[in-house]
Amino acid sequence: MSRTILIVEDEKAIADTLAYALATDGFTPHHVTLAQAALDFLHSPDVQTPALIVLDVGLPDMNGFELCRRLRQFSNTPVIFLTARNDEIDRIVGLEIGADDYVSKPFSPRELVARIRAVLRRLEAGQSAAANVANEKKSSFELRADEARIAYYGQILALTRYEYLLLKTFIDRPQQLFSRAQLMDLVWTDASDTLERTVDAHIKSLRAKLRLINEQDDPIQTHRGMGYSLSLS
Ligand code: CA
Numbered sequence: 353m354s355r356t357i358l359i360v361e362d363e364k365a366i367a368d369t370l371a372y373a374l375a376t377d378g379f380t381p382h383h384v385t386l387a388q389a390a391l392d393f394l395h396s397p398d399v400q401t402p403a404l405i406v407l408d409v410g411l412p413d414m415n416g417f418e419l420c421r422r423l424r425q426f427s428n429t430p431v432i433f434l435t436a437r438n439d440e441i442d443r444i445v446g447l448e449i450g451a452d453d454y455v456s457k458p459f460s461p462r463e464l465v466a467r468i469r470a471v472l473r474r475l476e477a478g479q480s481a482a483a484n485v486a487n488e489k490k491s492s493f494e495l496r497a498d499e500a501r502i503a504y505y506g507q508i509l510a511l512t513r514y515e516y517l518l519l520k521t522f523i524d525r526p527q528q529l530f531s532r533a534q535l536m537d538l539v540w541t542d543a544s545d546t547l548e549r550t551v552d553a554h555i556k557s558l559r560a561k562l563r564l565i566n567e568q569d570d571p572i573q574t575h576r577g578m579g580y581s582l583s584l585s
Pocket residue numbers: 361362363408409410411412
């Protein structure tokens with residue numbers, strides 16, 4: 353299946369050139385012009401998570417660095433920054449907040465596509481090693497993001513919207529400890545006054561649904577006073 357590359361760039365000519373080069377190379381480009389549109393796209397349960405994000409530093413509604421910092425709170429998707437300023441400080445800031453590479457404008461679209469491929473290759477080499485370790489347990493969950501459904505031991509779970517988003521957050525980052533506050537930020541993005549006990553209540557209902565399918569397994573770990581994680585061990 354063709355991999356999606358999210359392009360966040362307000363200059364249409366640049367985005368079009370890059371989208372064309374990506375499509376020619378077998379990727380599926382998805383272009384947005386605003387940081388908020390990028391966040392909406394990444395939070396949507398209906399779309400496939402992009403393989404990589406090309407992020408312009410100078411966006412009209414939010415600095416690209418700030419956008420990267422925000423998306424790093426819920427996403428590991430690699431980021432390549434685009435900037436008009438060939439500035440060493442920018443480069444260091446970008447890499448410190450979790451970017452994978454950095455390209456200065458004007459750039460050659462073919463060179464950028466080659467850099468995208470290099471980042472994806474590096475990532476896949478690291479992942480296949482990790483996957484070999486986690487594979488056995490990870491297979492108990494099957495995320496079908498395009499259908500917004502999750503199967504557990506081969507059975508589709510009947511989940512509410514927030515249960516789905518909560519479990520997807522855990523599956524995307526196995527072993528990671530999430531505090532209740534982080535889960536409220538990541539999952540209840542469109543609710544105004546979520547309480548910590550809302551998180552606990554959803555964890556409880558999720559656990560009950562998982563237990564119905566497999567009573568032996570309790571993959572959601574409670575870390576007293578700290579939060580929750582999904583265990584793959
Ligand atoms: Ca710009």
